[in-house]
Amino acid sequence: MSRPRSDGGMGVATGGPSLANGILANGDSGHRTCESDFRGLDRPGVAGAAAAPLPPPPPPPSPSTLPAGIRRAPDEERRRLRRCVEAATKGFAIGAGLKGGLALFSVLVRLKSRRSLRPSARKAGVFTNEEAVVLALKETLRYGLFLGTFAGAYVSVDEVIAAFGGHRRTAGWRSLIAGLIAGPSMLLTGPNTQHTSLAIYILMRAAVLASRCGIKSERFGGLCRPLTWLHGDIFLMCLSSSQILSAYILKQDSLPSSYKSFLNKHGGKDAVILQGVKEIASSIPFSNLDKIEKYYKSISVDVKLDPNMKVPCSIVHGNQSCSRHFITFLFQEYGRAIPVYLPVYLVPALIVHRQGLLKRPYTILGKSLLGTARSSLFLSVYCASAWAWTCLLFRILKRCNIPMVAIGTFPTGLALLIEKKTRRIEISLYCLARAIESFFTCLADAGLLPQASKFKRADVAVFSLATAIIMHCYAQEREVFRSKYLNVLDWVFGVPLSPDNEHVKKS
Structure with a gap:
């Protein structure tokens, strides 16, 4: 156990290796000198000196003299x-x-x-x-x-x-x-x-x-x-689109409520239209053709639907042709997409680039606006092409069923090519997460995953x-x-x- 450091110890620690080296170099002589000093305290002439008051204690050490670990x-x-x-x-x-x-x-x-x-x-x-x-x-x-x-x-x-x-x-x-x-x-x-x-x-x-x-x-x-793989993100987006868009038409309950609201808004179709497409794809009798006709009449479109139709194009876009509907829908959806992506680009610009925004505001804001326009175009083409691809496939094969809905929505993911490469993997993974959730929800509803309900x-x-x-x-x-x-x-x-x-x- 080390002895507590005295004033002399502080002198050795701070004042120098020369004093310590001198004591070690003297060896026994140094030891004898210390012994003679202590023996001198026993002599009567030195007793009074030993009883004299001690000098005041030294001031506390400053932080700069403390050991590094304590400081x-x-x-x-x-x-x-x-x-x-x-x-x-x-x-x-x-x-x-x-x-x-x-x-x-x-x-x-x-x-x-x-x-x-x-x-x-x-x-x-x-x-x-x-x-x-x-x-x-x-x-x-x-x-x-x-x-x-x-x-x-x-x-x-x-x-x-x-x-x-x-x-x-x-x-x-x-x-x-x-x-x-x-x-x-x-x-x-x-x-x-x-x-x-x-x-x-x-x-x-x-x-x-x-x-x-x-x-x-x-x-x-x-x-x-x-x-x-170079275009692995595009493949994931196509695969996700097949599940998500099929669920949007055939089984919306498998989608989260917030995402379902998002799809209903940007899908651009009323619930009665989706119900009509679902019934013809599921090969069940129509139950709401009159409601679909009333809906089109409310937007000044007069259409008469055939109960024996084989393809749902007239249900989807009324009296418009498939190509004209694609162009019209594209411009309408672009107006709906801009408010979605504007905060996605502007809010991170204000947080991440807050310092650079003061130095070069036009450059950063310009990139944000350009990104907003580009991503809005992606979402517009994605939604418009979803209806275009399904209509094209239905008209080519002259029929509509559930597998054709899944196949027709698969190439919709190609719209992701509009986005820049760095954002493609983010969007494809986001949609893949939604698709996986919807897929397993469908399996659970079908009774194929009976244990899923136990994991709250x-x-x-x-x-x-x-x-x-x-x-x-x-x-x-x-x-x-x-x-x-x-x-x-x-x-x-x-x-x-x-x-x-x-x-x-x-x-």
């Missing part, structure tokens, strides 16, 4: 606390900003229309303008709390594990555990709100990152090579698994992320500490 502890604690608070605040800002921006544009479009609701519409579950505003505020707050809690929980767990286990020893698994623990923050969006599509989408994103890591691996590189919050489990993979890749395989995503993650979570230096501080 660093309060700074590390403050850094950890600051990182947690900043991550939670920034996560809340992103969640509330994105959801609030989308909700704001939706409310503005709704208020601009100024359509009064009929009592029948109220019974159907349509919200008033005041209810829509309140709902938008609640959703904005919930998503802000969700992402804020996720970011704060991840950083907190990451820092706690690093503090107790060390950055170097826990670097290989710390972010995996932190992402897994932070995943259940999804429950803050609503305890009874299912987010299966979101969870599957995040899982798809995690699979892409894992596959990029696998491509670099010598062991798994061969297995992951098909994922590098499988979306939370899937989301937690996905975020564990993503955050592990973020900490250990940062090169698999695109720079723009990496910049956002670094801004929210802070640049991960290097395992090679446990005391690196975020500047």
Whole structure:
């Protein structure tokens, strides 16, 4: 056990190796000198000197003279606390900003229309303008709390594990555990709100990152090579479109309510028209031809439908030809698509490029507007071509059934070629997540998945698994992320500490 450091000890520690070396060099003589000094205290002439008052204690050492380990502890604690608070605040800002921006544009479009609701519409579950505003505020707050809690929980767990286990020893698994623990923050969006599509989408994103890591691996590189196909994203989009658009016509209950509303809006067809197409594809007798005729009469189109028709073209577009309907629908849908993509481009520009926006506003805003126009064109062509491809196939084969609906909607995914390459994989994975959810819902409704109902919050489990993979890749395989995503993650979570230096501080 070391002896407490005295004033002389401080002198050796701070004042010099020369004094210590001199004592060690004197060897026994130095020892004898110390003994003679202590023996002198026993002599009567020296007793009075020993009883004299001691000099005052030295002042406390300044922080600059403290050992590095002691001086660093309060700074590390403050850094950890600051990182947690900043991550939670920034996560809340992103969640509330994105959801609030989308909700704001939706409310503005709704208020601009100024359509009064009929009592029948109220019974159907349509919200008033005041209810829509309140709902938008609640959703904005919930998503802000969700992402804020996720970011704060991840950083907190990451820092706690690093503090107790060390950055170097826990670097290989710390972010995996932190992402897994932070995943259940999804429950803050609503305890009874299912987010299966979101969870599957995040899982798809995690699979892409894992596959990029696998491509670099010598062991798994061969297995992951098909994922590098040039137009694999287009194929996934076509495959997803076949399931989504078929469900839109034949089984809308298999789609989430929000996504079903999105499709009903941009599909551009009334419910009675979809019901007529469903009945002819399912080979069941028509039950609402008179309602379809009344609908067309309400928009000043006089059409007489044949109960013995083989193809539903007259149901879909009345007296218009298929080609004319495609062009007309394209322009109408473009007007509906712009309010969808405007916040998608402008809100991230305000958050991610907030500093550059002051230096070069015209460049950043110009790119945002160009991206809005391009993505709006994609959605317009996608929706218009969905009806065009099915009409073409029905007219060529002179019949309509469920397999033909699935086949006819498959090439609709080719519209994704309009988007730039960097956005194609995002859109295709998003639609693939919706398609997978719809597909398994159809299987469960058909009784082919009887155990599916037992997993009440499988979306939370899937989301937690996905975020564990993503955050592990973020900490250990940062090169698999695109720079723009990496910049956002670094801004929210802070640049991960290097395992090679446990005391690196975020500047």
